Amino acid sequence: xxxxxxxxxxxxxxxxxxxxxxxxxxxxxxxxxxxxxxxxxxxxxxxxxxxxxxxxxxxxxxxxxxxxxxxxxxxxxxxxxxxxxxxxxxxxxxxxxxxxxxxxxxxxxxxxxxxxxxxxxxxxxxxxxxxxxxxxxxxxxxxxxxxxxxxxxxxxxxxxxxxxxxxxxxxxxxxxxxxxxxxxxxxxxxxxxxxxxxxxxxxxxxxxxxxxxxxxxxxxxxxxxxxxxxxxxxxxxxxxxxxxxxxxxxxxxxxxxxxxxxxxxxxxxxxxxxxxxxxxxxxxxxxxxxxxxxxxxxxxxxxxxxxxxxxxxxxxxxxxxxxxxxxxxxxxxxxxxxxxxxxxxxxxxxxxxxxxxxxxxxxxxxxxxxxxxxxxxxxxxxxxxxxxxxxxxxxxxxxxxxxxxxxxxxxxxxxxxxxxxxxxxxxxxxxxxxxxxxxxxxxxxx
Amino acid sequence: xxxxxxxxxxxxxxxxxxxxxxxxxxxxxxxxxxxxxxxxxxxxxxxxxxxxxxxxxxxxxxxxxxxxxxxxxxxxxxxxxxxx
Numbered sequence: 170x171x172x173x174x175x176x177x178x179x180x181x182x183x184x185x186x187x188x189x190x191x192x193x194x195x196x197x198x199x200x201x202x203x204x205x206x207x208x209x210x211x212x213x214x215x216x217x218x219x220x221x222x223x224x225x226x227x228x229x230x231x232x233x234x235x236x237x238x239x240x241x242x243x244x245x246x247x248x249x250x251x252x253x254x255x256x257x258x259x260x261x262x263x264x265x266x267x268x269x270x271x272x273x274x275x276x277x278x279x280x281x282x283x284x285x286x287x288x289x290x291x292x293x294x295x296x297x298x299x300x301x302x303x304x305x306x307x308x309x310x311x312x313x314x315x316x317x318x319x320x321x322x323x324x325x326x327x328x329x330x331x332x333x334x335x336x337x338x339x340x341x342x343x344x345x346x347x348x349x350x351x352x353x354x355x356x357x358x359x360x361x362x363x364x365x366x367x368x369x370x371x372x373x374x375x376x377x378x379x380x381x382x383x384x385x386x387x388x389x390x391x392x393x394x395x396x397x398x399x400x401x402x403x404x405x406x407x408x409x410x411x412x413x414x415x416x417x418x419x420x421x422x423x424x425x426x427x428x429x430x431x432x433x434x435x436x437x438x439x440x441x442x443x444x445x446x447x448x449x450x451x452x453x454x455x456x457x458x459x460x461x462x463x464x465x466x467x468x469x470x471x472x473x474x475x476x477x478x479x480x481x482x483x484x485x486x487x488x489x490x491x492x493x494x495x496x497x498x499x500x501x502x503x504x505x506x507x508x509x510x511x512x513x514x515x516x517x518x519x520x521x522x523x524x525x526x527x528x529x530x531x532x533x534x535x536x537x538x539x540x541x542x543x544x545x546x547x548x549x550x551x552x553x554x555x556x557x558x559x560x561x562x563x564x565x566x567x568x569x570x571x572x573x574x575x576x577x578x579x580x581x582x583x584x585x586x587x588x589x590x591x592x593x594x595x596x597x598x599x600x601x602x603x604x605x606x607x608x609x610x611x612x613x614x615x
Numbered sequence: 616x617x618x619x620x621x622x623x624x625x626x627x628x629x630x631x632x633x634x635x636x637x638x639x640x641x642x643x644x645x646x647x648x649x650x651x652x653x654x655x656x657x658x659x660x661x662x663x664x665x666x667x668x669x670x671x672x673x674x675x676x677x678x679x680x681x682x683x684x685x686x687x688x689x690x691x692x693x694x695x696x697x698x699x
Contacts, residue, residue, distance in 0.1 A: 171666070171667060171668055171669045172667060172668050172669065173668070173669055174643070174664075174668040174669045174670040175641055175642060175643055175668075176643065176678050177640070177641065177643040177644035177646070177647050177678055177679070177681075177682040178640065178641050178644055178682075179629075179638050179639070179640045179644050179682065179685055179686060179689070180638060180639050180640075181636060181637075181638050181689060182636075182637045182638060182639060490681075492681060492684055492685070496685060496688045496689075526641075527641060528639075528641065553678075555674070
């Protein structure tokens with residue numbers, strides 16, 4: 170009877186280099202995703218593989234909805250398409266009651282194609298092509314205006330249709346956070362918003378019915394939302410008094426963080442990322458204390474990352490094991506920054522499909538691209554892995570399946586583990602045909 | 616040979632009196648060090664490992680070579696040492 174094998178390791182002992190063999194190991198193992206074994210997923214659908222959990226998507230949506238409704242009576246979640254616009258993911262959120270938040274012609278068309286009526290679409294973004302803008306006006310979308318040129322476009326459309334167009338104004342402001350996103354919309358503190366409002370009122374073709382403010386992304390300061398809400402309430406009152414408009418909605422945008430580990434943050438996300446309940450509380454308090462009783466405009470939230478990130482996993486396989494000149498072990502995975510755009514900003518949780526004996530060692534995780542920048546994780550602590558070992562990276566549900574690149578290799582399948590425990594393909598793997606279909610070889614080169 | 620000067624405990628604790636550095640090895644790492652001291656070469660060590668553990672001789676040889684590279688980097692072993 171031979172003994173179970175453990176790869177030979179030698180570690181230089183250093184003061185402060187902590188190794189907690191037992192507890193560390195069990196945290197690093199993930200055998201299944203929502204009851205479906207990782208091995209089965211990879212064998213049936215290939216590696217790399219994006220896996221989404223329907224249960225987690227719905228649970229997170231319901232949790233956030235309850236949370237915010239506990240602090241303010243009228244809340245609408247508008248699903249941020251750019252965060253993840255796979256049909257299946259959008260449909261799940263729409264079924265839960267989310268409207269659609271889009272920022273381009275493509276996203277607008279995708280939402281309409283999925284059957285979302287125009288009046289359930291929030292149309293943001295710094296460039297709205299005139300044709301799409303016209304369509305959005307005719308279909309009654311909530312359009313949040315970003316610039317003076319857009320106002321001119323909308324006035325022209327209003328002239329054509331002969332009807333007043335209802336719009337929202339995108340506002341940027343100081344909420345005490347850095348960096349300040351001041352390239353979108355009109356500035357509050359400088360008085361630009363009021364000037365623009367006067368201009369709109371003078372034009373007589375548009376009517377401001379909403380205010381919008383998106384402060385940035387992965388904002389770790391709940392109070393910033395409180396300040397934004399407070400300032401929007403004051404602005405709304407001023408606009409109503411001065412111009413006779415009725416502000417029907419206040420849109421606080423997105424930017425709520427997920428439990429992902431932002432690079433440069435020393436503390437783990439469980440400590441560094443404030444609970445979402447704090448955000449809900451600050452927003453609710455600012456709105457309720459600033460608004461007259463009974464007059465509650467709709468609060469719109471464009472939460473993307475906080476809803477979807479933690480429902481997404483990526484299964485990837487160690488394809489090659491190497492040693493770097495400095496002695497560290499390096500693993501080449503079949504998924505790199507081509508699929509994991511967010512690897513530039515976040516340290517993912519790295520889990521192994523099964524318990525592997527051996528002490529965790531510092532190692533580097535590389536992707537399959539022939540580029541030096543293709544690093545999934547600069548320093549992971551993993552026991553010595555063999556070729557073929559599968560790793561599970563998370564959370565990867567936000568932005569990756571929209572910002573991924575068709576670069577050097579194909580993009581893999583995306584599957585959904587349904588609430589019933591079935592596994593459904595929600596996006597097929599790309600083939601050569603997908604990529605060359607749009608190419609054209611001119612006659613003289615054939 | 617440098618390897619012979621190391622203090623190696625049965626639990627896998629290693630002390631290098633020359634530099635003052637200490638190391639830990641796991642069970643299979645310890646086996647390799649012991650076999651190296653006995654003067655065995657990588658192939659023989661790999662064979663011994665696959666007899667004692669659930670591992671193919673090929674995988675064992677690859678791991679032995681990887682281990683040798685690592686201890687060479689720590690200055691505990693030289694490529695030619697076992698040839699002498």
